[in-house]
Amino acid sequence: MIGNRVTPGRVIRTVLPAEVEQVVALHARARATYYPDGVPQDGTDWTASWRGALTRPDGRVLCAVEAGRIIALASFRTPEDAPPEVVKLFQFHVDPGHWRRGVGAALHAACVEEWQADRRRTAVLDVHVDNRRAQGFYRRQGWVSEAAEPGDHHLRMRLGLPGE
Numbered sequence: 455m456i457g458n459r460v461t462p463g464r465v466i467r468t469v470l471p472a473e474v475e476q477v478v479a480l481h482a483r484a485r486a487t488y489y490p491d492g493v494p495q496d497g498t499d500w501t502a503s504w505r506g507a508l509t510r511p512d513g514r515v516l517c518a519v520e521a522g523r524i525i526a527l528a529s530f531r532t533p534e535d536a537p538p539e540v541v542k543l544f545q546f547h548v549d550p551g552h553w554r555r556g557v558g559a560a561l562h563a564a565c566v567e568e569w570q571a572d573r574r575r576t577a578v579l580d581v582h583v584d585n586r587r588a589q590g591f592y593r594r595q596g597w598v599s600e601a602a603e604p605g606d607h608h609l610r611m612r613l614g615l616p617g618e
């Protein structure tokens with residue numbers, strides 16, 4: 455496990471379970487930006503979902519903190535039925551008020567460092583098909599899109615991780 459990353463004014467570290475409400479609020483703000491008709495109300499209890507992610511022994515949730523406030527987060531683990539060298543980035547969000555300031559790139563770099571230290575070889579993620587901003591971000595970080603089926607709501611992307 456990689457330790458905290460500290461740069462002037464910013465820390466990247468593991469999210470604490472007591473911070474679940476901050477995480478849920480940031481997640482809601484970020485998701486609202488890529489649903490033009492409003493965030494779907496599908497009955498998901500996001501507090502319970504995030505609490506589960508924060509306490510899973512096989513996963514990690516990292517965050518970027520500025521001025522004592524979580525401004526970005528990333529949740530990842532090995533997906534079910536996947537080999538141990540694969541990691542899935544389940545959630546990656548930057549608070550919209552902090553876009554285009556290098557926060558996402560710094561958090562992504564911390565994730566990649568963690569994945570490499572854990573000897574992962576491939577990272578995968580699913581991004582909403584309408585979230586062009588996120589797709590562009592991931593492409594700039596080296597992710598490659600896989601073919602999507604017509605009607606899919608998400609696009610699968612893959613990142614090869616260099617070995618030692």
